[in-house]
Amino acid sequence: MIKHIVMWNMAGDTKEDRSEAAKFLQSRFEELRGEVPGLLHLEVGLDHSSVDYACDVVLYTEFESQEALDAYATHPAHLRVKGELGQMRIARFQVDYAVAGSSL
Numbered sequence: 444m445i446k447h448i449v450m451w452n453m454a455g456d457t458k459e460d461r462s463e464a465a466k467f468l469q470s471r472f473e474e475l476r477g478e479v480p481g482l483l484h485l486e487v488g489l490d491h492s493s494v495d496y497a498c499d500v501v502l503y504t505e506f507e508s509q510e511a512l513d514a515y516a517t518h519p520a521h522l523r524v525k526g527e528l529g530q531m532r533i534a535r536f537q538v539d540y541a542v543a544g545s546s547l
Contacts (some may be wrong), residue, residue, distance in 0.1 A: 444483070444508045444542045452534040464531045465489050465500045471524045472502055478520040481511025498536065512539065530540035532537075 451468065455461035469487040476485050484505040490497045500545055506512040 445509055445512045446538075446540055446542060447502075447504045447506060447512055448535045448538045451500045451502075451532045453499045454533045461499055462489075466506040468500055468528055471527055475520055475524065479515050479518050480509075480513060481507045483507055486527055499533070509541075511532065 453461040453464040453468070455464055466489070469489060472485065472487050475482065482504060484503075486503050488501045488503070490499055490501075504515075506515065
């Protein structure tokens, strides 16, 4: 199994603007559940700590294999969401890792 974690900071002039953008991102990614083969788990969290070094949003996903994650990158539903988000994101951080005992 592969875990794919992405964190973003959202664009916006105010905290409210960034919060609305984060909620939109959350709703769009949550719609991917059941659409992408090999996507086992998906959750989106919105930061509530408000510390200056925190990201605004985190996407936590689990894929059955590296091949499933690779296919997700070009899946039409994922590309649609990326296109809808456009310039709403100003920073992106990512970590992908294999769970111990799983094969790539």
